[in-house]
Amino acid sequence: MTALRRLERAVDLDHGDHVAWAYEDRADLRTVLADTFTEAAGRGEQLVYVGNRHPAALCDDLADLDGRDAMLENGRLRLHSIAELYHATGRFEPRAQVETFRAEAQRAVSAGYHGLRVVGDVTDLVTDAAGHAAFVDYELALEAMYAVTPVTGICAFDRHRVGEQWREIAALHRLQRAVGQEPGFALTYASGAVRLFGELDASSAAEFRRLLDAVLAATTGVLEVDLDRLDFIDVSASRVLAEARETMACANRDLQLTGVRRAAVLPLAAFNLHGGAPR
Template sequence: MQSVPRGRTAYAVGMRTADAPAARPTATGRHLCWAYADRDEFLGQARDFLAEGRASGAAVRLVGDGLPDVEGVPAEPVSDVYGVVDPAATVSYWAAALADALAAGHTGLRVVGEVTPLVRSAAQIAAFAAYEHQVDRLMARHPLSGMCAYDRRRVDPAALSDLASLHAVHNLPGVSFRLHAVAGSGDLAISGELDVTGMAALARLLDRVAPTVVDGELVVDARGLDFVDHRSLMQLASYARGRGATAVLRTPLPAAARLVELLRVPGLRVEAR
């Protein structure tokens, strides 16, 4: 067991690291969050993202209100693409757009979306958080890539942190964990660090994304988890029990299994791998 910084519970495993989200394999999509305060900086990132996609043979699209053309790609109004966000319907829209791109001979589809107008109210934030995870699942399995851009000056900071947490890759400092999709049983991965400071956010995000339960198990790919304390393990178990399931944490931290055994956490199994 690693030493624990002062003020932290002794019931914890793993080593704390800097926030360095791991990129996904290029055979599937990439889904990143870009929070910005400088519009020109965002446009530069969008230009690079779209140029990279075009160089790989992907079709490219730009969605955002009042944006100039980027890499020769005209901006589509947000309302024309998203309307009132219905998570399942919006994911189906992008699945169909990807199918059209592949049928046209492209290697995939890459999209930049400046989606700040879609996260202004509490109801919008809840709906868009659910959509972010559902579309992340699509990207984890197919060659659809997206950059979700948010103007940090116009989005509630707590909401922005939650939204960033739903991406495997983001640029927002101070976000301790990432709850994102992965191809495989249950489609759910948690990366980074889980401790008492992130418990409220973890509870909110689990409720909003409603991860898949398969054969009575809520499988969590935790290969990217660097640190976890006993409170977070108990929280995952409690959430799974509320769904009538057992939480299965697949992690390279063998001490996590010993911690669960020591604490006798019901409804939680750790598979060290």
């Protein structure tokens, strides 16, 4: 499983990789597109670029991509608006959108491609509270699809428009990039388990709480929280887990910790949280 890391360029990506990229300006975005689509074309993948702009403007974003016009003509490269791909039913439906991309990847393979490479400038999906909440649900649902589907995805965001929301959005991806910012933590969900990566402390406790609350709202039954890839957790983040356990207990649900490392034992024990023999 991919560890939490910061990317310098949008290359050396494989099927199942899911990236959050905060671009500084259009030139930065054009570089991302040229880098990742050049790599994907060389691997025989189909290329899809999605954005909330006029088709001519989307095409201009790909000006640095060699062979752009030929790939547009033969169908290897496809351009879509946000409305076409994310609002096909008139509104953004997270679970349906996951199935849309699963079907897109299957069609690409059926057409003879080796997979699907998607870059979506999805800034406009997260700039209001309702859209942000729906996007969090969408990202949580994507992990299971990425694990079994030949797709590589880059979620691109205008750093200046997204602002402080970036921290929470980025934390839904194990591969992250923002100028001058190291990844703090990541949270993914699949097969009944939350997996945590990186470091959780007072600076990230608020984002951790909101994302964990989103998981609780979207799930039922026992929830496993796997700390095997978590390098550090402090008391403030441990408190978030303790409060989640209490919330679940009120609903006759159980929170189970697994993969607890020795360094996490003391902060977790402060709230009577245990996860078996520590590593």
